[in-house]
Amino acid sequence: MAVATSDSILARSLITDRRSTNFGLKNEVCRGKVVPCRAGGKVKGKGNGRVEVKAVVQIGGLEEGKKAKDEMGLDVVSEEELREKGFLGMRKTKLVCTIGPACCSLQDLEKLALGGMNVARLNMCHNTRDWHRDVIKKINQLNEEKGFCVSVMIDTEGSQIHVLDHGAPSSVKAEEGSTWLFTAQKLEGSPPFAIQANYEGFSEGIEVGDELVIDGGMASFQVIEKVGNDLRCKCTDSGLFLPRAKFSFWRNGKLVARNSELPTLSKKDWADIEFGVSEGVDFIALSFVNDADPVRQLKNYLYMRSSRSTRVLAKVESLESLQKLKEIVEASDGIMVARGDLGVEIPYEQIPTVQEEITRVCREMNKPIIVASQLLESMVEYPTPTRAEVADVSEAVRQYADALMLSGESAIGPYGQKALSILQMASSRMELWSREENRQSILHQRRLGVSLPDRIAEQICNCAVEMANNLGVDAIFVYTKHGQMASLLSRNRPYPPIFAFTSDNGTRMALNLQWGVIPLLVELSDDDMEANISTTIELIRRKGMLKPGDVVMVVSDLTPTHINSTAFQSIQVKTVV
Ligand SMILES: Nc1ncnc2c1ncn2[C@@H]1O[C@H](COP(=O)(O)OP(=O)(O)OP(=O)(O)O)[C@@H](O)[C@H]1O
Numbered sequence: 071m072a073v074a075t076s077d078s079i080l081a082r083s084l085i086t087d088r089r090s091t092n093f094g095l096k097n098e099v100c101r102g103k104v105v106p107c108r109a110g111g112k113v114k115g116k117g118n119g120r121v122e123v124k125a126v127v128q129i130g131g132l133e134e135g136k137k138a139k140d141e142m143g144l145d146v147v148s149e150e151e152l153r154e155k156g157f158l159g160m161r162k163t164k165l166v167c168t169i170g171p172a173c174c175s176l177q178d179l180e181k182l183a184l185g186g187m188n189v190a191r192l193n194m195c196h197n198t199r200d201w202h203r204d205v206i207k208k209i210n211q212l213n214e215e216k217g218f219c220v221s222v223m224i225d226t227e228g229s230q231i232h233v234l235d236h237g238a239p240s241s242v243k244a245e246e247g248s249t250w251l252f253t254a255q256k257l258e259g260s261p262p263f264a265i266q267a268n269y270e271g272f273s274e275g276i277e278v279g280d281e282l283v284i285d286g287g288m289a290s291f292q293v294i295e296k297v298g299n300d301l302r303c304k305c306t307d308s309g310l311f312l313p314r315a316k317f318s319f320w321r322n323g324k325l326v327a328r329n330s331e332l333p334t335l336s337k338k339d340w341a342d343i344e345f346g347v348s349e350g351v352d353f354i355a356l357s358f359v360n361d362a363d364p365v366r367q368l369k370n371y372l373y374m375r376s377s378r379s380t381r382v383l384a385k386v387e388s389l390e391s392l393q394k395l396k397e398i399v400e401a402s403d404g405i406m407v408a409r410g411d412l413g414v415e416i417p418y419e420q421i422p423t424v425q426e427e428i429t430r431v432c433r434e435m436n437k438p439i440i441v442a443s444q445l446l447e448s449m450v451e452y453p454t455p456t457r458a459e460v461a462d463v464s465e466a467v468r469q470y471a472d473a474l475m476l477s478g479e480s481a482i483g484p485y486g487q488k489a490l491s492i493l494q495m496a497s498s499r500m501e502l503w504s505r506e507e508n509r510q511s512i513l514h515q516r517r518l519g520v521s522l523p524d525r526i527a528e529q530i531c532n533c534a535v536e537m538a539n540n541l542g543v544d545a546i547f548v549y550t551k552h553g554q555m556a557s558l559l560s561r562n563r564p565y566p567p568i569f570a571f572t573s574d575n576g577t578r579m580a581l582n583l584q585w586g587v588i589p590l591l592v593e594l595s596d597d598d599m600e601a602n603i604s605t606t607i608e609l610i611r612r613k614g615m616l617k618p619g620d621v622v623m624v625v626s627d628l629t630p631t632h633i634n635s636t637a638f639q640s641i642q643v644k645t646v647v
Pocket residue numbers: 168169170171193195196197225357408410411476477478479481482
């Protein structure tokens with residue numbers, strides 16, 4: 071097994087416990103690569119000071135015959151990573167890639183899947199439904215034919231005031247002192263010094279003297295005259311109008327909040343949602359959520375449509391959403407910190423602290439969190455990231471975000487695969503450092519559960535992770551129907567990976583977004599937990615990925631039909647013999 075470098079706190083404590091001096095790990099640092107690997111010595115099994123909560127079972131001897139790959143339900147990328155890096159070397163932070171014209175061929179999608187893409191994001195702001203359908207088809211094909219496990223997310227357009235998209239890729243420059251007309255009227259051709267807004271009421275409530283900021287600071291104007299609904303503005307800070315550039319209005323240094331006037335779920339969004347449901351997508355990310363209502367509305371709708379396995383993510387990208395953060399987190403299945411638009415609504419310098427706070431709230435409330443936008447922005451153009459971008463990525467990993475997301479870097483940039491590999495390397499490196507620094511121990515877990523069974527499940531997971539870390543087990547196995555126990559384990563950010571066995575494909579695809587969880591689809595018995603445990607351990611052992619002496623912690627929340635469920639929740643530590 072691999073733990074941490076020999077001088078790490080974990081390794082030291084294991085040595086002091088006389089439990090496993092043979093658990094030392096060497097970090098092989100290649101250029102841009104951390105490969106945690108065994109430092110030699112064999113793990114002795116029973117009687118080697120290992121604590122066993124339950125019995126040590128002998129595992130082995132399952133009859134051959136069926137195809138192990140189908141039985142094991144492990145995706146090819148995790149399998150390869152496990153072989154190459156061992157349990158502890160498996161990446162915990164999940165990776166989301168926005169799919170666009172630069173990466174939508176079957177070959178490109180396969181390369182992203184091989185590169186560790188866990189979730190493919192489709193932004194419904196761009197392109198046609200046919201285009202999106204085609205991408206979803208290709209991802210399903212790769213999952214089925216090549217053994218990947220890539221979930222699909224659609225991201226709604228939502229309502230926002232921006233420059234009308236004429237489809238022209240070029241940007242327009244505004245010079246300081248020049249005067250511009252902002253209007254919602256249709257513009258014929260491209261008249262100079264005129265910009266068309268997408269929303270008729272864009273200037274409602276706006277007064278002469280207000281500041282109009284483009285894309286959170288790309289360019290700034292002052293309103294000098296209001297003629298009907300049109301605004302005549304003087305450029306006070308020169309800059310560019312990119313396609314779909316966003317507007318925000320400021321008065322006396324404060325945002326003039328406008329989002330509540332616009333529907334979070336427009337007609338087009340409902341049609342896109344309908345499309346997503348019929349295509350069986352795993353996640354729907356809602357843009358410009360201002361409170362919990364649209365999230366609840368969509369969840370009810372999915373429930374009525376019997377589409378319960380589709381998870382609803384709320385994107386935090388407005389001032390209003392920050393004010394209602396807790397109710398939004400509570401109502402949704404996960405959160406995306408959409409820093410692009412958030413940076414239009416709040417001053418830049420507040421983004422880092424806001425991100426850290428949202429990440430903390432999400433972990434406390436046990437909801438997965440994606441940190442999104444501009445992570446490696448310079449790679450839309452250049453083949454290497456800036457050092458500052460790498461530091462930003464690492465910081466999100468240090469904060470224990472569940473997932474990182476690529477936007478234009480993969481959608482339109484020529485270096486999408488490279489950008490993905492940089493996320494991969496930077497997260498592995500920071501995860502290793504966090505383990506060595508024992509940072510997991512500083513996480514404070516607020517009590518979540520209200521009912522006794524929920525509190526028992528939560529306590530079991532908290533204790534299981536503490537034990538797993540202290541014992542230096544190789545992997546945590548959990549058997550789960552809806553993913554609850556797996557996510558409670560993930561919330562504690564354990565050192566070993568969490569193998570979540572489920573017979574529900576929706577649960578499997580949803581768990582793809584959760585930190586440190588490797589979801590596996592297998593047939594599970596409702597009544598015979600021992601059979602589930604021995605079968606799954608055997609499947610992995612037979613693949614050569616569990617060896618004699620490896621220690622697995624088994625946590626279960628499957629409800630057997632014949633006994634009380636709480637009575638059956640358990641932690642067991644098993645040594646493979
Ligand atoms: N499906 C697509 N087709 C064409 N271009 C796309 C597609 N998806 C993304 N892009 C391009 O990639 C860029 C970055 O994508 P992304 O979706 O992250 O940005 P965005 O439009 O600013 O996001 P959002 O609207 O959710 O705030 C977009 O500005 C767009 O140019």
